[in-house]
Amino acid sequence: MSGVLDRKGAAMRRMACMAGLGLILLIWASVGLAGETAEPGRVVATVNGVEVTYAQFKAHLERLERDQRPLPPERYGEILRALVQQEILTQRAVADGVDKDPAVASRLEQVRRNILIEEMIKRRVVPQIKVTDEEVRKAYEDNKTLFTVEAVAVYHILVKTQGEAEALRKQLEAGKDFAELAKAHSEDAGSKEKGGDLGTISRGQTETEFEEEAFRLKDGEISPVVKTQYGYHILKGGPHGSTVKPFAEVKEQIRQAVVQIRQQEAFQQYLAEVEKQAKVELYEDRLR
Numbered sequence: 001m002s003g004v005l006d007r008k009g010a011a012m013r014r015m016a017c018m019a020g021l022g023l024i025l026l027i028w029a030s031v032g033l034a035g036e037t038a039e040p041g042r043v044v045a046t047v048n049g050v051e052v053t054y055a056q057f058k059a060h061l062e063r064l065e066r067d068q069r070p071l072p073p074e075r076y077g078e079i080l081r082a083l084v085q086q087e088i089l090t091q092r093a094v095a096d097g098v099d100k101d102p103a104v105a106s107r108l109e110q111v112r113r114n115i116l117i118e119e120m121i122k123r124r125v126v127p128q129i130k131v132t133d134e135e136v137r138k139a140y141e142d143n144k145t146l147f148t149v150e151a152v153a154v155y156h157i158l159v160k161t162q163g164e165a166e167a168l169r170k171q172l173e174a175g176k177d178f179a180e181l182a183k184a185h186s187e188d189a190g191s192k193e194k195g196g197d198l199g200t201i202s203r204g205q206t207e208t209e210f211e212e213e214a215f216r217l218k219d220g221e222i223s224p225v226v227k228t229q230y231g232y233h234i235l236k237g238g239p240h241g242s243t244v245k246p247f248a249e250v251k252e253q254i255r256q257a258v259v260q261i262r263q264q265e266a267f268q269q270y271l272a273e274v275e276k277q278a279k280v281e282l283y284e285d286r287l288r
Helices: 008-029 054-067 073-095 102-124 133-142 162-173 178-185 208-216 247-277
Strands: 043-047 050-053 148-159 197-202 226-228 231-244
Touching: 043 054, 043 073, 050 054, 050 073, 054 073, 102 247, 133 247, 148 162, 148 178, 148 208, 162 178, 162 231, 197 231, 208 226, 208 231
Parallel strands: none
Antiparallel strands: 043 050, 148 197, 148 231, 226 231
């Protein structure tokens, strides 16, 4: 794949810059200290006599690692200190009577209800859902229009300076062959030997400036000079059309969508069943 088609590196660098801040936010955001019962007797910290166990630390660590890559042991002390800080602040809040505030108590009760419902759904609804590869394939075949994207064939010549690009463009205007100039002058090793041919591209695959120009061009039309982070480009438009994303590329996306639909259906069925078993009295006239 040519360099101009690859934006992942820049995105990964931006993500890496946020990693430190992200870890701190995740540490504070994880709910509570309650965890699994593994090694419950090993105390890893105490706060005013309240024990923080290894099991609580381990459960907290697992929640963090679900949201990002595994954390090295060197970070364990940082995570433990965050748990201790959380316990200190919790104790202070209780000592100040914050938990007795009716508004706070109502929010805590809502959190409790949400957790109970979430866990019930995990135990009663989620295990029922099974989606086979055949069902995923059928969903793909039945909904191919959802995976059809606008596409265009495009050629380009990449050079380091605007002056070089302008000079090459003048040669093209004078009738020089695009493929020959690409082979002789392009800095893009991935496409120069193919006469600048990048193949077919779809939306979101390239640099924004490059993409906009590629989709604007008519078949055979030569672009003005286009600047991207890679240098200066001259584009030659190709045929416009559409392409269907390969099944392998969207398989897991489809599977998750089917699972979510099945879960929603199973939940509605379960809800209807438990509603029938409940004795409910509604007083809608009291709502006004």
